[in-house]
Amino acid sequence: MKNYTSINDIDNINTWIEEAKKLKANPLEHQELGKNKTLGLLFFNSSLRTRLSTQKAALNLGMAPIVMNVSGDAWGIEFGDGTIMNGNTAEHIKEAAAVVSQYCDIIAVRAFPTLTDKEKDNSEQVLNAFKKYASVPIVNMESATGHPLQGLTDAITISEHAKVKKPKVVLSWAPHVKALPHAVANSFAQAMQKMDVEFVIANPEGYDLNPEITGDTPIYHNQEEAFKDADFVYTKNWSSYQDYGKVINTDPNWMITKAKLGDAKFMHCLPVRRNVVVEDAVLDTDSSLVIQQANNRTYAAQLVLKKILEDS
Amino acid sequence: MKNYTSINDIDNINTWIEEAKKLKANPLEHQELGKNKTLGLLFFNSSLRTRLSTQKAALNLGMAPIVMNVSGDAWGIEFGDGTIMNGNTAEHIKEAAAVVSQYCDIIAVRAFPTLTDKEKDNSEQVLNAFKKYASVPIVNMESATGHPLQGLTDAITISEHAKVKKPKVVLSWAPHVKALPHAVANSFAQAMQKMDVEFVIANPEGYDLNPEITGDTPIYHNQEEAFKDADFVYTKNWSSYQDYGKVINTDPNWMITKAKLGDAKFMHCLPVRRNVVVEDAVLDTDSSLVIQQANNRTYAAQLVLKKILEDS
Amino acid sequence: MKNYTSINDIDNINTWIEEAKKLKANPLEHQELGKNKTLGLLFFNSSLRTRLSTQKAALNLGMAPIVMNVSGDAWGIEFGDGTIMNGNTAEHIKEAAAVVSQYCDIIAVRAFPTLTDKEKDNSEQVLNAFKKYASVPIVNMESATGHPLQGLTDAITISEHAKVKKPKVVLSWAPHVKALPHAVANSFAQAMQKMDVEFVIANPEGYDLNPEITGDTPIYHNQEEAFKDADFVYTKNWSSYQDYGKVINTDPNWMITKAKLGDAKFMHCLPVRRNVVVEDAVLDTDSSLVIQQANNRTYAAQLVLKKILEDS
Structure with a gap:
């Protein structure tokens, strides 16, 4: 599996459930798997459960989580193609996603919908831009239309x-x-x-x-x-x-x-x-x-x- | 000791002081004790020393610290019993404390007083709610009435x-x-x-x-x-x-x-x-x-x- | 090398470049060097690349990174000598730098210029105050006049x-x-x-x-x-x-x-x-x-x- 961005990425939900139960019974069994690897958690929105549980999951696998509140910690990100960036956005997703891929082995992203622009939300602009421009796997931590x-x-x-x-x-x-x-x-x-x-x-x-x-x-x-x-x-x-x-x-x-x-x-x-x-x-x-x-x-x-x- | 929320939780201060001096002389002696365990640091208020020293203490014991600025990173928390939550708070402490307990082996909390409502502050509403509703030990990183x-x-x-x-x-x-x-x-x-x-x-x-x-x-x-x-x-x-x-x-x-x-x-x-x-x-x-x-x-x-x- | 705050701290850039290429070829070779050591990353300003790459670098060396957004997470810092601190700043850099030195083995700092006060910016007030008052090495993560x-x-x-x-x-x-x-x-x-x-x-x-x-x-x-x-x-x-x-x-x-x-x-x-x-x-x-x-x-x-x- 490259990305996990939708329930459609689950090939067989029954098998997955059984595997998850095994992990729950023995959560530290695979600590070597993530050793020396980093998970980047990028939050465009608030989070409690997702923030903590995903870090805990990474730690159980031996990965180092790196958390970033994108809006507060970094720069306004532009998603438009061909935009003349003379407004409020300072960095294009093309660079941002490719750059984060240099430091993180997996990128997890949370980006809520606008709830005002149906077409934009249905296009999953943020999530799909990360999928397109990142060179590492993407995990959906709740996007415009899904929370897989x-x-x-x-x-x-x-x-x-x-x-x-x-x-x-x-x-x-x-x-x-x-x-x-x-x-x-x-x-x-x-x-x-x-x-x-x-x-x-x-x-x-x-x-x-x-x-x-x-x-x-x-x-x-x-x-x-x-x-x-x-x-x-x-x-x-x-x-x-x-x-x-x-x-x-x-x-x-x-x-x-x-x-x-x-x-x-x-x-x-x-x-x-x-x-x-x-x-x-x-x-x-x-x-x-x-x-x-x-x-x-x-x-x-x-x-x-x-x-x-x-x-x- | 289950919780450390007040100086009253110290059974013998002289023994504690001697133990602390031993830790200071050899801070890495107990690195196995916290292995694969997480310390959640929840800040409702600003912090420099407490933020850094408590993380350092956890690392010395082999624990993984997970830091969260509750107000900025997550949701407004409700403490009232029986409240109809149709206002600014989106999550009740009953759920929040129980949920964080699923991911953290110890929860450390900082929550300052209102300084306007004496009775509320003296009741240690936030700290006591965590003690009541969390299923893991609570450490007080400065509450309304104490900084133990x-x-x-x-x-x-x-x-x-x-x-x-x-x-x-x-x-x-x-x-x-x-x-x-x-x-x-x-x-x-x-x-x-x-x-x-x-x-x-x-x-x-x-x-x-x-x-x-x-x-x-x-x-x-x-x-x-x-x-x-x-x-x-x-x-x-x-x-x-x-x-x-x-x-x-x-x-x-x-x-x-x-x-x-x-x-x-x-x-x-x-x-x-x-x-x-x-x-x-x-x-x-x-x-x-x-x-x-x-x-x-x-x-x-x-x-x-x-x-x-x-x-x- | 004690501090890295300017390109002038590089004694021989060709040797450094060769060493960096060796690290890139084998980034995990020196994992014992940073074991049980912490890197404090203090941000007075936004950061994406520096934030992530410096954490990744620390992890590669076995160090634990501790990140702090100074302005949002802690207290307003005073840099003036002899100031009567009855205004907006609550902590003097003399204490702040010495205190962070108690918890971090290296301190990395980002502090942008005012762009309104040329003399102040050229004096590298923030960076030099950390150099002066910290008891551990300082790394410049972009200061008023340099990004080494x-x-x-x-x-x-x-x-x-x-x-x-x-x-x-x-x-x-x-x-x-x-x-x-x-x-x-x-x-x-x-x-x-x-x-x-x-x-x-x-x-x-x-x-x-x-x-x-x-x-x-x-x-x-x-x-x-x-x-x-x-x-x-x-x-x-x-x-x-x-x-x-x-x-x-x-x-x-x-x-x-x-x-x-x-x-x-x-x-x-x-x-x-x-x-x-x-x-x-x-x-x-x-x-x-x-x-x-x-x-x-x-x-x-x-x-x-x-x-x-x-x-x-």
Whole structure:
């Protein structure tokens, strides 16, 4: 594997899940693999879990992580082709990506969407520029349209906690005060479509995700109907895709409650706004798998780094 | 020892001082202890000495330090119980602390007081939330009311430089242009109360520290009287505790001068404002121990980390 | 070697270049040299290449890098002698430098010029204060008037790519929208003056560099004339030195084009503004050595750190 930028880079999700579980059981087994190698973590946006878990994953493999907050630490980066750079950007991605490749054996990048320019976001400008101009492998730490380290994490977590052979998994929209990206929801949907689960999506009208992502997955606009017999309810807010980047509904009736959940397990990528997205009664009980998910972030990242190191 | 959040966590300060001196003599002796373990350093506020010395201490023990400026790098954190999180905070401490515990074997936290809400500061909201919700040990890198790594450092330094069996130690307030926390003064007082020294405090009227901290320690409102026969003068500005967080006096007569000091040694946690808190003639001569104190920060932190690692 | 703060610290540039090439061929040969030692990287300004390449160099030598953005992470630093510090600065460089020396075996510093106070910039206030008050070696990661890690890098790169015994090297000014420092141009000139090359400078009238730096080097105000038979064209914008820190000319005719360059190789320290300083047609072809230069930053830094470690 050269790059890991999308759930589509996973050839066989079941094999990957088994490998990740082995890493989790013995995380220090491959310490020689990353020796004398560096992982560059480039953040264009805030990060807690991704920042820490990816560093931990690198350290487990013997790699040295080098962290950089691109916006604050370095220069404004230009992505346009042929631009006369007499404005606010001081360095072109062509140089930036090639240069970082001189110092890092793998480059991991986080760059959120604009949520105002649908076409630009769908083109994955930043991520694809790194893929194009870097000479080393690229890992997506959440881009405009995907968060495949999270999607892999979630697949591992569902596999660990499933009590039936083919569990029912619901991806449910929940209300939020701000306009949020589609990346986590997209990658979760793609991961579930690759697993042997019954997968459905629940969201209010006007909130259907990109149909190229959802494909044949059933979409319910009635949350109660979708939740019937659910084993896992994965919750996430996202802004409208059709009315791009807009908050068109904050209906508190879509908040996840203990009553709605029944025996289903609650999942969320975090950070989560308590009593807006989900009530305390869910998070503060065994219904919630959010901390287990956070823990699995390490092993998802470690698996991805291991596969890249083995192939390079 | 599970956590190190207060001078009260020191069971026997004399034993600790002897152990710290041994570490200082041979800082790399315990490199296996922290191998493959990570120390998370979470800063809600600025830091120079604590940032560098705690990393150095971790490295001496073979640990990998992971540094995060919480406010800039991650999300606004909510501490309220039951809050409907539809405001500026995006992640609850319940999740944040539990999540960081998945990646770090020890979490060190710096979170300054508000200096506007006495009750909130005295409740040590941030530090106690980490203690409550993290599943790994917590180290206090300066909280609302204490700076126990500094207090331990100062005890070590006094022990190294004492020329008599029971030296006289004065904690003296000095003027400053800004409202400063009580944390350093509190932890210093607590450390001295545990040592075999003659300990007194000098501050202007209206600047008495929290009486629960000062206890039986004599408090002088006359600096000259307090300084008589002093061996060590530990200087620090703090804002009023009674008139909470206010600067009620900036009397330059309280500045520390060479003349006032006589043969006593000058100590300060740094950073120090020259010619406001203390005159150049003190800092630029052998009267000052401030650099020796800074050096001992490493061994105080290393001793604390070692004790936690040995017990976990 | 104690400090590396100027190209003048290079005793024999040819020997250094040969040593750097050996390090590049076998970068991990000296991993024991830096073991259990720390390199403090203190940034008063933005950095991409220097930040990453200096960390990589330290790691190659087995050192642990500790990075700090001084302005954001710590306290405002005072440099004045005898100042009554009742303003915005909270810590004097006398303490800051001595304190960091307690935790770091080598201190590397980046501090750009004011470009408004010529005398202050020429006095190298920040760099010299670190040299004076630190008790460990200092490395210049770009100061007010010099960038000697870049100058050494450029000497290595020219040596690697020279096709004739004594190549002709032109340092050419190019237009830019902002007022930029003289540091890179100064150190490049000083490095070329030490090498066996034919070295000339091309800049518009009013843009002559400090005559104490340029010395006997021929200065052309006609770019075309200077470029005749050039083997290497090293390009950089700088603000006026005479009319200190001012942008007195943005003439686009000074931009580097493929046509002007002919068979000469293009060099630049980066970041570079495309189609302002140089056209795409240069950077996107084999005419450009900018990525090779960026790569050599690692080995220049590694050589400097190695020499300091060997002497201490």
